[in-house]
Amino acid sequence: MTFQIPWDALLGGVLLGLSGLILLALNGRIAGISSIMGGVIKPKKLGISWQLLFLGGMIAAGLIAPVSGFDYPDFSSVSEETSPLFIISAGLFVGVGTTLANGCTSGHGICGIGRLSRRSIVATLTFMAAASVTVFARLHL
Structure with a gap:
């Protein structure tokens, strides 16, 4: 097996960090989406x-990215249907x-x-531990 660097993910991480740094440096604010929303x-x-x-800017970047050559992941293989009640409950949680x-x-x-x-x-x-437990429970229980 060979390892390939996921350049899109690396660039996205660098841009996220850079945008957070710029917002903190210029505005004294933390780039937390829940607070921004x-x-x-x-x-x-x-x-x-x-x-x-x-x-x-976040919405515009999502619209501009495909035109700029960045591809969205292929989710066509995902066949499981999730109920709207489950999605709404997840959002509330x-x-x-x-x-x-x-x-x-x-x-x-x-x-x-x-x-x-x-x-x-x-x-x-704590977020990561809860996510790991949730994925394990969803897939194995």
């Missing part, structure tokens, strides 16, 4: 916020989890660990 849903002041511009953890994986995992925040390191380890 909260600022769009419940804005503190009128007008176009930096949060709305950040989310707009994610919302509760981000509230309990005071942030999401992007805020803690990318920005918090980069700042060597103990709270973020513990939160990210």
Whole structure:
């Protein structure tokens, strides 16, 4: 078996880290999506916020990427159908989890660990352990 570097994933990780660094350096804000989304849903002041511009940039990047030569993964082999109730429940659990953890994986995992925040390191380890248990239970139980 040979190892190939997943260049798209590497570039994406570098760009995520760079965008988080730029936002922190220029705006003093952490690039956690749950907090950014909260600022769009419940804005503190009128007008176009930096949060709305950040989310707009994320959406634009997703639309521009395929035109620029980046391919989306092929999910055509996935045949399992998931009920809408399961998807809605999963979304609600994610919302509760981000509230309990005071942030999401992007805020803690990318920005918090980069700042060597103990709270973020513990939160990210907890996210990863819970994800591992969930995948194991879903596939084997």
